[in-house]
Amino acid sequence: MDEARLESELFDVGRRLWDSLPAATRNPLKAADDKAMELASQDAELKAALFRFVDVVPACRSLDDLARHLTGFLGEVETPPPPVAVAMKMGNTRAGRAALGAAAAAGVKHMAHRFIVGENPKAALGTLRELWKDGVATSVDLLGEATVTQGEAQRYAARCTEALETVSAAARGWPERPALERDSAGALPRANLSVKVSALTPLLRPDAPERGKRDAADRLRELLRRARDLGAHLHIDMESLDSREAVLELVLELLAEDEFRAGPSAGMVLQAYLRDSPQTLEEVLEWSGGAGAAREHPLTVRLVKGAYWDHEVAEAAQHGWTAPVFEVKADSDRNFEQLTRRLLDARPALRVAVASHNLRSLAHAIAYDRLSGGDGADLELQVLRGLGDPLQHAIAAQGLRVRTYCPVGDLVAGMAYLVRRLLENTSNESFLADQAKGVPLEQLLAPPAAPAAIVADEPRGGI
Numbered sequence: 082m083d084e085a086r087l088e089s090e091l092f093d094v095g096r097r098l099w100d101s102l103p104a105a106t107r108n109p110l111k112a113a114d115d116k117a118m119e120l121a122s123q124d125a126e127l128k129a130a131l132f133r134f135v136d137v138v139p140a141c142r143s144l145d146d147l148a149r150h151l152t153g154f155l156g157e158v159e160t161p162p163p164p165v166a167v168a169m170k171m172g173n174t175r176a177g178r179a180a181l182g183a184a185a186a187a188g189v190k191h192m193a194h195r196f197i198v199g200e201n202p203k204a205a206l207g208t209l210r211e212l213w214k215d216g217v218a219t220s221v222d223l224l225g226e227a228t229v230t231q232g233e234a235q236r237y238a239a240r241c242t243e244a245l246e247t248v249s250a251a252a253r254g255w256p257e258r259p260a261l262e263r264d265s266a267g268a269l270p271r272a273n274l275s276v277k278v279s280a281l282t283p284l285l286r287p288d289a290p291e292r293g294k295r296d297a298a299d300r301l302r303e304l305l306r307r308a309r310d311l312g313a314h315l316h317i318d319m320e321s322l323d324s325r326e327a328v329l330e331l332v333l334e335l336l337a338e339d340e341f342r343a344g345p346s347a348g349m350v351l352q353a354y355l356r357d358s359p360q361t362l363e364e365v366l367e368w369s370g371g372a373g374a375a376r377e378h379p380l381t382v383r384l385v386k387g388a389y390w391d392h393e394v395a396e397a398a399q400h401g402w403t404a405p406v407f408e409v410k411a412d413s414d415r416n417f418e419q420l421t422r423r424l425l426d427a428r429p430a431l432r433v434a435v436a437s438h439n440l441r442s443l444a445h446a447i448a449y450d451r452l453s454g455g456d457g458a459d460l461e462l463q464v465l466r467g468l469g470d471p472l473q474h475a476i477a478a479q480g481l482r483v484r485t486y487c488p489v490g491d492l493v494a495g496m497a498y499l500v501r502r503l504l505e506n507t508s509n510e511s512f513l514a515d516q517a518k519g520v521p522l523e524q525l526l527a528p529p530a531a532p533a534a535i536v537a538d539e540p541r542g543g544i
């Protein structure tokens with residue numbers, strides 16, 4: 082590949098996407114309801130206090146209780162910015178506390194509603210249909226992770242079955258959208274569900290992976306059968322590294338079973354922040370040419386950077402291990418691009434979904450596909466609800482296939498998800514934070530910095 086040509090194509094693609102973002106939303110973190118996120122991203126202490134607060138909100142019994150927690154957490158910030166100082170003063174009286182509590186509860190709910198499309202699949206159908214009409218496919222994710230009891234695992238599996246049935250039934254009535262429904266390997270299901278293995282079993286532990294795998298296998302098999310019978314797609318999310326091997330083995334083993342040869346369409350996730358992700362991809366490619374070769378639907382691989390960066394770094398530091406993730410953001414970005422190329426080159430053995438809100442990462446995938454002779458039909462771009470809303474429309478407007486990951490569930494179940502989204506988007510290293518700061522497009526689209534320069538100059542945040 083001619084790298085100069087690729088950079089020039091990438092820049093054109095990025096510029097076109099940028100130009101079709103509505104001006105007011107070009108800085109998604111600057112929207113009115115993002116004030117808290119913006120403030121938090123400027124102040125690490127405030128950020129930590131807000132995260133602890135968001136965590137306790139669902140457990141608060143009254144507005145007074147809520148405000149007491151808020152002022153308590155904010156009280157830990159040594160020099161609060163002016164709006165925070167005002168909030169703390171309000172917390173000194175009972176009436177002030179009630180008002181503050183109401184505002185905080187409304188704020189958290191508002192923020193949650195940006196990321197969560199409905200309390201249950203039925204409530205989400207209106208949004209799913211609207212998105213589809215606008216040329217945006219979806220994947221539903223049922224919130225609630227890290228199951229502790231068999232009963233919870235069973236309930237999660239039952240909710241997944243219900244979601245598959247509800248969305249599949251509704252999707253039959255959606256209008257035709259050819260760009261979202263076919264690629265060169267065949268038909269693409271309209272109904273698409275993302276599931277987490279850690280929610281399908283309480284036994285998923287790094288020290289006894291076989292037990293967790295066996296326990297999750299029965300529930301996952303049932304879901305695969307239901308998805309196959311309904312003609313839906315089932316996607317298995319990837320979580321932290323301690324469950325990576327078990328999840329990967331489970332998915333590849335089940336999908337190679339005879340009964341799943343004809344379906345369903347299914348997929349897994351590859352995390353580019355993991356240093357060993359290139360080897361993982363080679364394992365998956367070997368499977369697709371071996372045990373998985375007889376399957377009618379090629380496996381979809383969703384490429385992401387990885388959502389558990391802080392956790393992986395902290396876990397490694399605690400044990401005195403070398404971090405399994407890259408510690409320099411540009412290294413994750415560069416690896417993401419290399420994996421994008423390897424995946425696109427591997428078609429049609431795999432279906433490729435590139436998931437990111439980073440304009441450079443997305444534009445790189447689109448440009449590489451084009452310059453290697455693709456017309457976009459065999460490349461899917463994916464974003465998260467609430468973070469990629471303007472981007473999803475910009476991608477659809479270019480005639481490209483885009484899918485938005487849509488969490489469904491209540492506020493309590495959504496808290497872990499919400500905190501992860503806030504953490505990653507108020508991080509100094511986040512693309513969206515750079516975009517919000519007004520970093521110019523040329524810089525946003527520039528290649529990830531060379532490794533040597535970064536190691537020499539940059540402190541390694543948070544370790």
Ligand SMILES: Cc1cc2nc3c(=O)[nH]c(=O)nc-3n(C[C@H](O)[C@H](O)[C@H](O)COP(=O)(O)OP(=O)(O)OC[C@H]3O[C@@H](n4cnc5c(N)ncnc54)[C@H](O)[C@@H]3O)c2cc1C
Nearest residue numbers: 318319385386387388407408409410413437438439511512
């Ligand atoms: C549709 C969709 C589905 C997803 N599914 C999953 C999933 O199943 N499993 C999962 O883990 N994640 C998943 N994610 C989340 C994803 O992994 C990222 O957390 C998120 O998309 C942010 O990355 P970005 O490319 O959008 O933004 P960017 O701002 O370009 O990248 C941020 C990412 O860079 C990495 N990073 C941050 N700081 C550093 C550093 N100092 N050194 C090295 N790397 C760093 C982290 O991975 C961080 O999330 C999904 C995302 C999308 C859009």
